[in-house]
Amino acid sequence: MSPETVAVVVVTFNRADLLVGMLDGLATQTHAPDAVIVIDNASTDHTREVLDARTDLPLHVTTTQSNLGGAGGFHLGVRAAYDGGYDRVWLMDDDVVPAPECLERLMAVDEDCLIAVREDLAGLLVEKAAVDFDLRNALAIKPKRASVDSTYADRASMPALVEVHNVAFEGFMARRRVVEEIGFPDPSFFIFYDDVDYAIRAREAGHHIWAVRDAVLVRQLDFNQQHDLAGWKGYYMYRNLFVVHLRHGENALVRIKPWLITLVVVLLSPLRGGRAEARNVIRAMAAARGMRRLTDPALPPR
Known part of the structure; x- marks a missing residue:
């Protein structure tokens, strides 16, 4: 059989200096990618100059007219990889650097869904993919009950493959x-x-999703998941969390949870996020109701 082809999809927005390191990592892979599809989300820094200089990679660059967000960028990139006929697609953010053997380790695993395992600049395990993502228990405040890095002390203590329930597009x-x-x-x-x-x-x-212990991905920035829930990011965090529950909740009680969260946030808003957070969560709940079905652009190709 012919070796499988693989396209890397990179989404970037105004982080040209980080993008350089990410592309350097792709250029040193022991298994060279067949294509590197870069979605530039209308960057206004020197991203274009960085990409124009990379003659060492099989780049296919799309620059959007406006910032489509990570979700819009990965949608475009995966669609381009599919239309290009590649056997596998590997999704990558602009703030991670793959170790030289990362792609080779992934391609050696005969499974349909895989993730590389992230570490920080000090070599500490920081893989946040959930090994237990609970959409059955309506009393679970957060569906992520355990992650790779909360389950294993370090990479060495992991088995070669660890099944995970969710992923990051890194x-x-x-x-x-x-x-x-x-x-x-x-x-x-x-x-x-x-x-x-x-x-x-x-x-x-x-499909099962497997974290491949020996596929190393180095995160260049610290995780910052403490976003301002009263700001614009808070709106998306609430809305999209609610959408996940409405689409994938395994019982009626779990699917009701977004309404209960909305009520609690509004009642507690005088003690925490104030009116801004209350407005965010109410808007988020209203918008999430309209997103219960998968949108047409995300449907399987016909």
Whole structure:
């Protein structure tokens, strides 16, 4: 059989200096990618100059007219990889750097859905993919009950493959047949939870997702998941979390949870986020109701 082809999809926005390191990592892979599809989300820094200089990679660059968010960028990139006929697609953010053997380690695993395992600049395990993502228990405040890095002390203590329930679009790989079955990342998410939604859709279709211990991805920035819930990011965090529950909740009580969260946030708003957070969560709940079905652009190719 012929070796499988693989396209890397990179989404970037105004982080040209980080993008340089990411592309350097791709250029040193022991298994060279067949294509590197870069979605530049209308960057206004020197991203264009960085990309124009990379004659050492098989770049295919799309510059959008406006910022489509990570979700919109990955939607475009996965669609381009699918239309290009590649056997696998490997999704990558602009703030991670793959170790030289990362792609080779992934391609050696005969599974449909994989993730590389992230570490920080000090070599500490920081893989946040959930090993237990609970959409059954309505009393679970957060569906992520355990992650790779909360389960294993370090990379050495992990087995070679660890099954995970969700992913980040930083090192996630899927075969072409997965896209054919479940479709594309949903661009309507804009940011946050588009990767979670995609992983759940893959699992609902019967696919397992495996974290590959020896596929190393180095994160260049610290995780900052403490966003201002009264600001614009807070709106998307609430809305998209609610969408995940409405689409994928395994029982009626879990699907009711977004309404209960909205009520609690509004009642507690005088003590925490104030009117701004209350407005965010009310708007988020109203918008999430209209996103209960997968949007047409994300449907499987016909």
